[in-house]
Amino acid sequence: MRTQVAIIGSGPAGLLLGQLLTNAGIDNIILDRVSKDYILGRVRAGVLEEGMVDMLDRAGAGERMHREGLPHDGFSLAFDGRDHRIDLFGLTGRRVMVYGQTELTHDLMDKREASGGSSVYEATNVMPHDFDGAGPYVTYEKDGVTHRIDCDFIAGCDGYHGVSRKSVPESALRTYERIYPFGWLGILAEVPPVSHELIYANHPRGFALCSMRSHTRSRYYIQCALDEKIEDWSDDRFYDELRRRLPAEHAENMVTGPSFEKSIAPLRSFVAEPMRFGKLFLVGDAAHIVPPTGAKGLNLAASDVYYLFDGLLGYYADKSLAGIDAYSERALKRVWRAVRFSWSMTTMLHRFPDTGEFGQKIQETELDYLVSSKAASTALAENYVGLPY
Ligand code: FAD
Numbered sequence: 001m002r003t004q005v006a007i008i009g010s011g012p013a014g015l016l017l018g019q020l021l022t023n024a025g026i027d028n029i030i031l032d033r034v035s036k037d038y039i040l041g042r043v044r045a046g047v048l049e050e051g052m053v054d055m056l057d058r059a060g061a062g063e064r065m066h067r068e069g070l071p072h073d074g075f076s077l078a079f080d081g082r083d084h085r086i087d088l089f090g091l092t093g094r095r096v097m098v099y100g101q102t103e104l105t106h107d108l109m110d111k112r113e114a115s116g117g118s119s120v121y122e123a124t125n126v127m128p129h130d131f132d133g134a135g136p137y138v139t140y141e142k143d144g145v146t147h148r149i150d151c152d153f154i155a156g157c158d159g160y161h162g163v164s165r166k167s168v169p170e171s172a173l174r175t176y177e178r179i180y181p182f183g184w185l186g187i188l189a190e191v192p193p194v195s196h197e198l199i200y201a202n203h204p205r206g207f208a209l210c211s212m213r214s215h216t217r218s219r220y221y222i223q224c225a226l227d228e229k230i231e232d233w234s235d236d237r238f239y240d241e242l243r244r245r246l247p248a249e250h251a252e253n254m255v256t257g258p259s260f261e262k263s264i265a266p267l268r269s270f271v272a273e274p275m276r277f278g279k280l281f282l283v284g285d286a287a288h289i290v291p292p293t294g295a296k297g298l299n300l301a302a303s304d305v306y307y308l309f310d311g312l313l314g315y316y317a318d319k320s321l322a323g324i325d326a327y328s329e330r331a332l333k334r335v336w337r338a339v340r341f342s343w344s345m346t347t348m349l350h351r352f353p354d355t356g357e358f359g360q361k362i363q364e365t366e367l368d369y370l371v372s373s374k375a376a377s378t379a380l381a382e383n384y385v386g387l388p389y
């Protein structure tokens, strides 16, 4: 088999890149080790920057998002028993779109199928080869048969645990990492959100986030210890703890109902540099992870795809290597800005083992400054809606 770009991973990064390439007439094949249904069963991000919205439109997969997604002009920071609105639109002229990663992935899969794109799911032992030489190729197994795809380039869109980054010699890679001493316990429930906008809450008992997927579906998170067990968290216990961490007006108004998804996610910051090794590119979570505070993970995958697609388009349309050569540097510049922002939101809003009463006061003072200074609010808002590509 031969293709122009072999894409490893059918998450948002791989699907978005694949669709942009297909639309531009550049042949590509997507390989994923799990099934379509498994991918669509994962509940992950929910807030899209305008850059991501534009990319979905460019891919021709934005129609349902514009119909069903919820544009948000602001969000709240809650601390010290009070709620403070950050007016994203007033401060930046931009807004965000609340639309689940699951839905976005569904739309991109549907679009790929409609445009005849080729995807292989449940491909095992996927392996990139010879990306430092002239003839890169990818091998995989399907139903006990080994296949080989020769290609011009390999896009490693296979997430943090994927094979692409692991195939690069350790000596060629520099990694940076911070592991946070807590996780997020999240639930999805068919109940109306407690507020029409998101609430990020700092509380002495720990962080809480009230998000949503629609006017009737809520996504709630609370900071938890890393060794917490899901089985120990009944819905009632979860809602009780969430209510304790919110200002009274929200706690009193919260509608509760059975959750249909409940999971714990660890928090980490991670960056691998560079993001290109010869003809192999790392894209999205394969190259970097951010803690979810600030909703940057999925959005970074979109900006990586923007830069890589630009490079590949320049190569196929004009035989130019300039965009490909610039990929890693352009992507990493934006990645580090989001890594910094996610780290600072995480640090400001969570309870750390050494936070104590002093640390709590410092956090509240920082938050108070943030919501009362236009300059500080604008800096927060401009990062939250997403820095330009
Ligand atoms: P992924 O979505 O991870 O896709 C990678 C794909 O590669 C997967 O389909 C996987 O099956 C496939 N793959 C992996 N290994 C191989 C292999 N060896 N061979 C073939 N295929 C392979 N971000 C936010 O902004 N907000 C959130 O609330 C949020 N919550 C999250 C919760 C969890 C549990 C996780 C893991 C992430 C969360 N994120 C969140 C981050 C966000 O979901 C990711 O940044 C986003 O999914 C990145 O997309 P991606 O396409 O790069 O990687």
Ligand code: DHB
Pocket (backbone or CB within 6 Å): 044, 045, 046, 047, 198, 209, 211, 212, 219, 292, 293, 294, 295, 296
């Ligand atoms: C969601 C997740 C986030 O990390 C965030 O900052 C906002 C919303 C969500 O899943 O809805």
